Amino acid sequence: MKKLDRLGWAEGLAFSTFGVGVGVRVNVPGVLPRLLPLLPPGWKKSRRLVAQRVYSLMVAEGCERAGMRRLHVLYADSARLARGPGLDLLLEAFEADLHLHTAEASSDMTFLHAGVVGWQGRAIVVPGRSFSGKTTLVREMLRLGATYYSDEFAVVDNLGLVHPFARPLGIREEGSGAQTKYTAERLAATTGVGPLPVGIAVISEYQMGAQWRPVPLSQGQGALELLANSVAVRRQPHKTLIRIHELARQAVFLRGTRGEAREAASSILRFCSEP
Amino acid sequence: MKERALPRARKDCLSRELDDEVVIYDPQRHEGHCLNATAAAVWKLCDGKNSASQIALIVSRQFSAQVDESVVQLALEYLTDAHLLVEQKTSVGSPSRRVALRRVGMAAAFALPLITSIVAPTPAHAATCLPGGALCSSGAQCCSGICLLGKCLLGATSKPGAKRRSSIVGAEFESGETQ
Numbered sequence: 001m002k003k004l005d006r007l008g009w010a011e012g013l014a015f016s017t018f019g020v021g022v023g024v025r026v027n028v029p030g031v032l033p034r035l036l037p038l039l040p041p042g043w044k045k046s047r048r049l050v051a052q053r054v055y056s057l058m059v060a061e062g063c064e065r066a067g068m069r070r071l072h073v074l075y076a077d078s079a080r081l082a083r084g085p086g087l088d089l090l091l092e093a094f095e096a097d098l099h100l101h102t103a104e105a106s107s108d109m110t111f112l113h114a115g116v117v118g119w120q121g122r123a124i125v126v127p128g129r130s131f132s133g134k135t136t137l138v139r140e141m142l143r144l145g146a147t148y149y150s151d152e153f154a155v156v157d158n159l160g161l162v163h164p165f166a167r168p169l170g171i172r173e174e175g176s177g178a179q180t181k182y183t184a185e186r187l188a189a190t191t192g193v194g195p196l197p198v199g200i201a202v203i204s205e206y207q208m209g210a211q212w213r214p215v216p217l218s219q220g221q222g223a224l225e226l227l228a229n230s231v232a233v234r235r236q237p238h239k240t241l242i243r244i245h246e247l248a249r250q251a252v253f254l255r256g257t258r259g260e261a262r263e264a265a266s267s268i269l270r271f272c273s274e275p
Numbered sequence: 276m277k278e279r280a281l282p283r284a285r286k287d288c289l290s291r292e293l294d295d296e297v298v299i300y301d302p303q304r305h306e307g308h309c310l311n312a313t314a315a316a317v318w319k320l321c322d323g324k325n326s327a328s329q330i331a332l333i334v335s336r337q338f339s340a341q342v343d344e345s346v347v348q349l350a351l352e353y354l355t356d357a358h359l360l361v362e363q364k365t366s367v368g369s370p371s372r373r374v375a376l377r378r379v380g381m382a383a384a385f386a387l388p389l390i391t392s393i394v395a396p397t398p399a400h401a402a403t404c405l406p407g408g409a410l411c412s413s414g415a416q417c418c419s420g421i422c423l424l425g426k427c428l429l430g431a432t433s434k435p436g437a438k439r440r441s442s443i444v445g446a447e448f449e450s451g452e453t454q
Contacts (some may be wrong), residue, residue, distance in 0.1 A: 013300060082410035083425055093410040104398040113401045130404040147371075153402060170403065176304055179406070220296030221391060222308040227300065227307040228393045231401045237302045243328070245291040252281075 004056050004075060014051055018045040018155065019108035022098065023051035028059040034087075038095040040102050041166050047229055053077055053101055055094060059087065076101070099167070103153055103231040109163065110236075110243040113229040114154040114201075116162055118147035118192045119272050122199030123162040125154045125251070128230040133206035133261065139187060140265035147192045148184035153231075160246025161195035198247050199272050201226065203255040204264060212264040214256030222253030282330075282351050283323035283361040305395040308357050313342075314388035317350035321360060327351060350388035356398060357390050 011032040012025035017040040026032050035057070054077055060070030074082045074090045082093035103111035114127035115134035124141065126134050135151040142148055150165040157163060169187070170179035184191045203217065203225050217225070226244045227233060233240040254271070258264035289300045295312035297319075310318055316337055320330045331344040354360050399415035406418055407429030414420050417427035 001309055040292070079412070081412050084410055089408075089410045092405075096405060096409075096416070100398055100402045103402065125316055129400075130402075143379045144283065172406075218296055218309075218311075219293040220298050220311070223291070223293055224309040224391055224393055227298070228396060229401055230396070231398045233300065233307075233395045234305050234397065237300050237395075241289050241291055241300050248298075270375070 004078060007056075007058070009056070014046050014218055015039065015043045015104050016046050016049060018106040019066065020047070020102050020105045021049040021051045022101070023049075023054040024053070024057070026057045026059060027187045028061060031057065032060055034091065038091060038098070040099055041164065045201045049149075052105055055081075055098065057090065057094065099152065100231070104235060106232070107194075107236060107239065108157075109254045110148055110156045110240050111165075111231045112154040112156060112226055112244075113152070113231060115142075115151045116149035116154045116164075117141045118149055118196050119199065119269055121196065123154070123196040123273065124196055124268060124272060125162060125201040125247075127201060127203060127226055128205070129155070129229070133204065133258070135171055136206070136261045137204065137258070137265055138168060139171065140261040141269060142184065142187050142189035144265055146189070146269065148187075148189045149192045149196070151225045156234075156247050157195060158243060158246065160243060160248075160250055161197055162247070163195045164192045166191045196238060200252045200254060200268070201247075202264075203253065204258045206259075206261075207211040207257045208259065210257040210259040212256055212267050214254035214267075217253035217255050219251070219253065222251060223248040225253070225255075281323050281326055282321040282354070284318055284321040285359055285361055286356075288359065300395070301358065304358060306357070307393045307395055308359065309391045311386055311389040313338075313346065313386050314350050314353060314390050316387060317347055318354055318359065321351075321354070323361075329384075346388065353388055353390045357392055 010027055010029045012023065013032060014021070014023045024035055054245040056075040058073040060072050067083055071083050071085055072087050072090050073080060073174050074094055076097055081097055082090050084090060112127055112223060113129065113136035114125050117124050117138055126137050128134050138151050148166055149162065151169045152167060153165045155163040155165045166184060168181040168183045172179050201222055224246050226248065227232055230244065287303065289302065291298050295315065297310045297315040299308045299310065309413045316334045317330055320333055325333070327347045328344050331342050335342040336345065351360070397415060404414050404418035405427045407427050409427045411417050411422035411427045412423055414422045416422060420427045421428035427448065446447055
């Protein structure tokens with residue numbers, strides 16, 4: 001780390017997000033503004049802060065000589081996180097690692113890997129792994145008028161309330177699996193601002209042609225599903241279990257295999273609208 | 276099925292009750308478990324003072340139904356499989372689960388013991404994975420599970436849950452639940 005510290009740094013920023021202190025520095029003026037949209041939602045600039053992690057982005061400058069490639073390098077503390085000729089790929093790696101680090105290191109909140117929307121004053125939580133179709137379901141519910149909270153993390157506090165983590169939705173392109181970012185506004189949806197109690201948690205998986213016929217899950221089984229999608233349970237088991245317990249006490253759990261997201265989304269919202 | 280003299284639940288596990296179920300997290304093995312009402316009732320009585328027959332009597336009173344000792348033995352077997360009991364030197368040949376199940380019958384007035392278990396994810400496994408071509412530092416970050424020369428490998432995508440070992444102890448009895 002000392003070796004890195006000795007290098008020339010042109011710009012830097014210290015900020016806190018969900019109680020986690022982070023530092024970022026770059027060696028070339030003008031690059032820092034490109035990082036700002038990638039920071040976790042709700043980050044706050046801080047002048048005095050003990051950074052739990054420092055990201056150092058070395059941008060390769062100057063003309064390339066024949067047979068010699070200049071590579072950009074990204075470090076998280078003293079560990080090299082990524083290296084490559086394309087800055088965009090490094091910025092993707094920065095965003096992914098920063099969000100994951102925040103989710104893992106935050107002791108103020110518990111992060112569950114889940115999509116979340118708000119509907120009639122309650123949160124609908126869709127926990128699940130990558131490629132389980134969370135974002136597709138979230139996008140359909142937004143189309144039907146739900147409020148956007150997150151397509152990546154359900155952020156749960158001590159009371160079991162769910163806070164927004166409204167980063168742009170990462171919608172996957174068919175085939176490559178690469179994500180294109182869409183803001184909620186671009187999808188004509190509004191973004192939630194305050195915490196919500198949970199209405200239902202939907203454990204679903206996509207299967208082509210399947211009909212959405214969910215079955216209720218017990219609260220214990222539902223809590224176990226949330227546990228299976230919690231980022232920091234290994235690091236903070238006690239806090240994680242307490243918050244999941246609070247959330248599960250308030251929630252109705254449904255599990256099912258879905259086909260088209262439109263059918264499932266409208267059924268879920270209808271279910272939530274019932275008294 | 277093994278017979279335990281005085282079964283004792285591990286003290287280092289974290290637990291929370293939800294209705295009549297109990298969710299347990301084992302910080303040593305990084306496993307989560309959900310015990311149904313019967314398994315939870317037996318687990319709570321595993322204090323190192325009650326024998327299986329005593330547990331059966333107490334649980335019978337709690338459930339207002341006759342709970343056979345073989346049901347308690349079955350629950351203890353599952354709890355042992357889930358590593359939720361303090362290991363004990365065990366003895367005597369005892370009936371298999373199948374025999375025990377037959378003995379219990381399917382017409383019981385209470386649910387048979389059931390424990391659902393998961394392995395807690397690592398942070399990278401509990402987050403969105405990176406597509407092929409994205410820069411990576413470990414295979415856990417990549418959807419393909421392979422980080423080669425600093426880039427996620429293109430191709431096969433790990434399906435949800437592929438990185439998670441999920442086991443249901445006693446799942447064969449799930450359909451036999453009568454509660």
